[in-house]
Amino acid sequence: MAVKGVIEVEVELCKGCGVCIDNCPTETIALSKSVNGRGYNFAYPENPESCTGCTNCAIVCPDTVITVYRAKV
Template sequence: MSEKRHVIDARRCKACGLCVDNCPKDVLALGSTINAQGYNYVYQKNPDKCVLCDICGIVCPDVAIGVVVE
């Protein structure tokens, strides 16, 4: 049986906020940590609320976040 997990690629995130705005469970937020490109990248502020719906991955223009199947 395959497992799903939520992933965030901080190197690719440009802090556009689309994933934060579209998350139905209020899992994501813009953090205070800055990546190499100078953006405050997204983090899971409420990881226990994530239902692995992958809406964040669908709306992300940089493919920096989403749900992967292992």
Template sequence: MRAYVVINEDLCKGSEICVATCPTETLSIAKDPNAKRYYPAVQHDVENCTGCKQCALMCPEVAIKVIVA
């Protein structure tokens, strides 16, 4: 099973809640801002994502989808 985190960078305000919530530490904050000058979350480690969806559940902007394949 492989899981992917899809983050809508236009919606993300960089609250870092998803980063703090991720039990496998697969998310981080981007080095470059989005169009609204927020630093969005990014999935930096695809291999360790378990598809738990904690990041999506905790995102206040509903900017995250988790796809499990």
């Protein structure tokens, strides 16, 4: 059994500040190459398998666009 997490980013609300990336201990998140409707390179889980659901990214997100799920699988 391992603790695994999933993050869900509200892409259209993300401003691409990158603070979540700086705070992610498992290098799960990256900024996308494409932009959202407001022209920002949004955050997305580039390496979803490494996510532990620690919630650090969501906690520091100034725009509260990340929802986090965690389970033992």
